[in-house]
Amino acid sequence: MSEYHPLTESEAIELARRIEGVFPQGAELTCREIGDGNLNLVFHIRDEQSGRSLIVKQALPYAKVVGESWPLTLDRSRIESEALIQEGRLAPGLVPKVYKYDPDLALTVMEDLSDHIIMRSGLMQCRRYPLFADHISTFLANTLFFTSDLGMNQQEKKVQAGRFINPELCKITEDLIFDDPYTVSSNNNYDAAIEDEAEALRTDEKLHFEVALLREKFLTQGQALLHGDLHTGSIFVREDSTKVIDPEFAYYGPMGFDIGAVIGNLLLNYAGQLHWSADEASRTSYREYLLETVKSIWTQFDRKFRAHWNEKNVDRLAARAAGYQDDYMRRLLQDSIGYAGCKMVRRIVGLAHVADIDRIPDAAVREKAQRIALRIGKALIKGNRGAESIDFAIDAAREAAAALKG
Ligand SMILES: Nc1ncnc2c1ncn2[C@@H]1O[C@H](COP(=O)(O)OP(=O)(O)O)[C@@H](O)[C@H]1O
Ligand SMILES: CSC[C@H]1O[C@H](OP(=O)(O)O)[C@H](O)[C@@H]1O
Numbered sequence: 450m451s452e453y454h455p456l457t458e459s460e461a462i463e464l465a466r467r468i469e470g471v472f473p474q475g476a477e478l479t480c481r482e483i484g485d486g487n488l489n490l491v492f493h494i495r496d497e498q499s500g501r502s503l504i505v506k507q508a509l510p511y512a513k514v515v516g517e518s519w520p521l522t523l524d525r526s527r528i529e530s531e532a533l534i535q536e537g538r539l540a541p542g543l544v545p546k547v548y549k550y551d552p553d554l555a556l557t558v559m560e561d562l563s564d565h566i567i568m569r570s571g572l573m574q575c576r577r578y579p580l581f582a583d584h585i586s587t588f589l590a591n592t593l594f595f596t597s598d599l600g601m602n603q604q605e606k607k608v609q610a611g612r613f614i615n616p617e618l619c620k621i622t623e624d625l626i627f628d629d630p631y632t633v634s635s636n637n638n639y640d641a642a643i644e645d646e647a648e649a650l651r652t653d654e655k656l657h658f659e660v661a662l663l664r665e666k667f668l669t670q671g672q673a674l675l676h677g678d679l680h681t682g683s684i685f686v687r688e689d690s691t692k693v694i695d696p697e698f699a700y701y702g703p704m705g706f707d708i709g710a711v712i713g714n715l716l717l718n719y720a721g722q723l724h725w726s727a728d729e730a731s732r733t734s735y736r737e738y739l740l741e742t743v744k745s746i747w748t749q750f751d752r753k754f755r756a757h758w759n760e761k762n763v764d765r766l767a768a769r770a771a772g773y774q775d776d777y778m779r780r781l782l783q784d785s786i787g788y789a790g791c792k793m794v795r796r797i798v799g800l801a802h803v804a805d806i807d808r809i810p811d812a813a814v815r816e817k818a819q820r821i822a823l824r825i826g827k828a829l830i831k832g833n834r835g836a837e838s839i840d841f842a843i844d845a846a847r848e849a850a851a852a853l854k855g
Contacts, residue, residue, distance in 0.1 A: 451554065455490060456490065458492065461505045462494055464554075465505060468503065468558055471503055472496050472499070472501055476499065478495065479495050480492050480495075487801050488508070488513050488514070489507060489513065490509060490513075491506050492504065492505040492507070503561050506557050506558075506559065507555060507556040508521075508525055522618075524555075525617070525618055528615055528618075529696055529697035530547055531613075533545065533557070536592050539591045543692060544693050545561075545692055548560070565687050569718070569803065569805060573725050580688070581742065583745075585711055586745075586747075588691070589707060589746075589754075590750050591753075593672075594758070597704070600761060600762070610671055610701040618697060619702075622678075626791050628664075630799050631656070631657055633651065639798040642812065643820065643823075655831055656830055662834075671701035674700075674701055675706055675707050676693065678696070678698040680803070681714040681803075682695075703784055705785040705788050708747070712785060712786075712789040712842060713792030714803070714805075716743070716822070716842070720805075720822035724814050724818065736846075743839065744839050744840070748839070754781075786832070786836045786842050787834070790828070790830035791830060793826030793829070829841075
């Protein structure tokens with residue numbers, strides 16, 4: 450079985466059976482392929498009798514969402530498993546356990562998180578997660594600080610950056626997020642009703658300038674080891690637990706890209722609340738919850754990151770230089786806001802959308818949600834370098850909803 454080929458369900462069972470300490474001898478295992486993402490196969494293997502289960506995630510040699518015409522490296526499976534192991538070390542309890550990585554079959558065997566729900570689905574059901582901001586801010590502060598030049602040996606960091614060179618997956622981001630939405634591209638995909646918005650994205654010079662600056666940072670700034678695709682479809686939640694999955698886009702990049710991904714995806718749900726909330730009162734209430742969550746994520750991240758800096762910093766100059774920490778955090782906030790905006794725009798007009806918006810059944814309501822999302826996204830991109838607090842993002846969201854009477 451060791452030569453690469455996409456597994457059948459029965460092969461996935463045989464592979465899972467060989468993982469020590471999970472299934473009882475002779476267990477009757479069942480298997481279902483449950484992958485709903487854009488890229489990979491995900492097998493769920495379970496023993497009904499003991500209730501034990503695990504996940505086998507296997508990379509395909511192409512992007513599943515497009516097909517074999519878009520070849521994609523299998524090495525992303527190594528990057529994903531190594532990133533999960535790093536994240537688990539730095540943020541214990543916030544990622545699934547990795548049982549095995551098989552380089553020949555390009556697969557990772559990991560903990561089954563089916564007792565959680567994908568956060569995007571939870572948000573579409575207007576559920577609240579009181580510990581999420583605490584958990585995700587810990588994940589972000591720990592993984593970003595301790596893989597940066599502030600928190601780890603600077604020579605080791607360069608060596609580690611070499612293990613996370615991820616050109617093909619970075620190219621997807623560079624094209625889909627920072628290029629296609631602002632030009633005519635066969636990758637783009639949007640409803641005809643918002644052709645005026647797509648045209649405006651293609652002709653807005655101030656927007657292009659800001660996107661170019663953010664893209665330049667994505668291309669050149671190896672600040673920390675990023676998750677690289679931290680949207681709400683890559684986060685499993687329960688009221689009492691948060692688990693981050695799917696770091697196959699991991700590479701050394703600008704920290705704000707991860708923080709912005711979380712914020713941008715919460716705001717995409719905010720835009721979609723026209724449909725998911727039952728009425729005006731619950732819409733207002735849930736939107737406030739989303740904005741409080743955005744604020745709390747940034748505030749807690751800022752506090753935790755500064756605490757690491759003050760207590761665990763390994764860069765002597767960073768410890769001494771007056772005003773450096775405040776300047777660093779201000780730039781980080783601004784990057785996060787800018788990238789949040791980019792993440793929002795791409796999910797409305799680019800290749801891969803989000804269910805928060807696309808599953809709105811009524812075309813007129815969906816169109817309004819798309820316009821709100823684009824209005825917020827553009828405001829965040831254009832205003833990022835002037836933002837002095839996270840309230841800038843919150844005010845932009847409120848303004849867009851009010852302007853379009855969401
Ligand atoms: N550890 C896990 N436990 C349970 N389900 C999982 C796990 N990992 C992935 N899944 C399921 O598979 C889906 C796709 O996984 P994901 O890692 O996002 O794949 P892709 O890389 O193709 O986007 C998830 O939305 C989730 O339903
Ligand atoms: C051609 S890949 C498009 C899109 O899919 C990835 O998301 P996921 O693997 O979580 O489904 C990533 O966001 C890419 O930009």
